Amino acid sequence: MQPVLIEKLSYAYGTGALARPVLREIDLVVEPGEIVLLTGPSGSGKTTLLTLIGALRGMQDGTCRVLGQELAGATEAQRVELRRRIGFIFQNHNLLGFLTSRQNVAMALELHPGLSERDRLARAGEMLAAVGLSDRTEYRPGQLSGGQRQRVAVARALAVRPGLILADEPTAALDKQSGSDVVHLLRELAKRDGVPILLVTHDPRILDVADRIVAMEDGRIIDPEAEAA
């Protein structure tokens, strides 16, 4: 079963005469364990596609199956449930400023029953160690560098052992070196656990982490072969 299976997905902002199509008949598949990079010019609809896959936005036309859940016509409860199985990494780290790194990571685990507080903190500690922050577990985000914060965000996204990682320009707020460090770390951990990743980026320096690169333009996925021809 493919983690992401999209057929003829279209989406428009606004309604009626003001409707502005942003995605046009997208077909996209992400295979198990695959790392897919989504690139394309600004405004081509990459973020919109990611929010639809992440069940953060209601579907309009087409079908979109994520981790076995059909999103066309899904209820709010089904979407919330699906989101718990997806790890999100945002352009900004969006960590809670009043919690330590460990508590931030443990928050993601609170939604998963059967774990005691000790389990949660222990697993959060392991995840932070995996991203190389075992000496920063009791720091608050304000006391960390940008790259360290984004690594905490990676640990948080991976802590729940998600079925899929969605990341939107995770390196945009980082300098060259720490940006590259973070995505390579992400790749390494995802490969270890076999988690597929769909990652939007403009950053040419990180294209090497991809198993496959998908390009978008004006709401469509452009076929590399057709492009080459």
Next chain:
Amino acid sequence: MEASHQTSPRPAEFFLLPLRLAWRQLRAEKARLFSAIAGVMFACVLVFMQLGFRAALFQSTTALLASMRADIFLMHPLTTASFRPETLPRVRASQTFALPEVRAAVPVYLAQAVWRNPENGTRRPVQLVGFDTEAGVMDLPGLAPLIEALKRPDTIAFDRRSRPEFGDVGKILAEQGPFKVQVANKQMEVVGLVDIGASFGADGNIVMSELNFRRIARERIANTVDLVAIKLAPGSDLNAAVARLRALLPGDVMVLAQPDLVAHERAYWENATPIGFIFAFGSLMGLIVGMVIVYQILFSDIASHLKEYATLKAMGYSNAYLGRTVLSAALLLAVLGFVPGMLFSAFLYDVVGKATFLPMGMDVERTLFIFLLIFGMCASAGMLAMRKLRDANPADMF
């Protein structure tokens, strides 16, 4: 990928986890937390003072009647408050003896007269209470040992809880024994002290025998009285006696058991004067101000953390969970503000009670009631602030 991901958190964690999150968030910003606590405390103290004054005033308005300890009273149906009674025919007292359970029935006379302060000569109206002190029908606190002395002509007992403007009668009594004061231009001898308490209608009280009352209030028509106090034979059924007296007596008297007499007086002050409304209004103002403060704090807490809340929603936290977090914050503020507010109010009660001679005191029922008000105030502020959570849209996060 794991099947166990479906269900919601364990019941104990249902409230505890949002509560802990709310506490961690509140604790992180000390200045904001303290201003919120101060706001709740302010509302709390205001409501405590308003309701405390209200209770004290109502309690003091009924101090005179509450001190008249007999089983049943007769009163004119048009009497609204004891400081300006309608009179009833004296003969009603003797008519009650038609019931075998009536042991004794004595007329009670109420009037106001001018009292001259024995220390500095200033004049002030005082409440006179006259009745047959020997009959043993009405047991005013402190009266029993004075009954013999009050038999003498022109003697009175002074209410030790009268306002201090009447002079320190207790001290003079202790120093030089019974002494003369001027009441209604007559020299009366103070022979002892009783415990009644100042009220709205009267700042001070003096008690005397029926005979001595007549000697002061000469203008009073002898065959009209203000109240009739009735004592029943031991073991009689109070309610049955009230019912039988009502059937027996004509419509110009109202038959009331002692607690109903007090309640009747209290109802006048509560309903026929704006006093009750004024204090309710003051309390409401305090609650509204408190609510606005708490709302502001919670609202700005959410507004400044919108991105984080949206992230939590993206991670799969439900609106309901975040709503519980906001409500928990509101309830934490309620508790954190109420406790110091209550302690401070207890201190103020003490200070104000000493300054005004009003019976200000903490009581469990009012304290619980005010806690519920503060709780409700914070909860509604939380509910209002929660609407801001809708602005945390996870789709805007990328």
